Amino acid sequence: MRAPFCSRFLFSPLHRRSGWSTFCVMNSYECIPASDDRCVMHQDNRTLTEHMQHCIDACTACAQICDRCADDMIGMDGGHDKDLQRLCIRLCQDCADLCALSARWMSRLSPSTEPLCRACADICDRCADVCEQHAPDHALCGDCAAECRRCAGACRDMAGAMT
Numbered sequence: 001m002r003a004p005f006c007s008r009f010l011f012s013p014l015h016r017r018s019g020w021s022t023f024c025v026m027n028s029y030e031c032i033p034a035s036d037d038r039c040v041m042h043q044d045n046r047t048l049t050e051h052m053q054h055c056i057d058a059c060t061a062c063a064q065i066c067d068r069c070a071d072d073m074i075g076m077d078g079g080h081d082k083d084l085q086r087l088c089i090r091l092c093q094d095c096a097d098l099c100a101l102s103a104r105w106m107s108r109l110s111p112s113t114e115p116l117c118r119a120c121a122d123i124c125d126r127c128a129d130v131c132e133q134h135a136p137d138h139a140l141c142g143d144c145a146a147e148c149r150r151c152a153g154a155c156r157d158m159a160g161a162m163t
Helices: 050-073 082-107 113-137 139-162
Strands: 012-017 020-024 030-033 039-042
Touching: 050 082, 050 113, 050 139, 082 113, 082 139, 113 139
Parallel strands: none
Antiparallel strands: 012 020, 030 039
């Protein structure tokens, strides 16, 4: 019979119970040994709301189009402004990464979601601004900018609902 543990995270000793060591990540979660010798992550009985799911969906869609937009621009001529294209590629990549991270944190009900959603809204707005400028040289930038604006609004609403 093995000792119970939380297998998906970095481990640190939390407490001893009946001679078994239980390990869990040190954060706002509580590690509770389950009846079948697994460790169950638990946090204040919060549930994923419809509002959160809407924001997760917006972040996921934004991450996907930003990745497509950046990938499509790599190797392009660059049009009349190569510096703008380089900036657009970098912001699309950054935006995609932050949107994906935001969706993951919301999905697991992270207590740090609110500041991350605010940062996500900011990078989405910056990405949209640059994509709008670059849209005459790259057709996908117009759709990308629109999705970034939608995600920024959803993230701002989500962050506001959490305060």
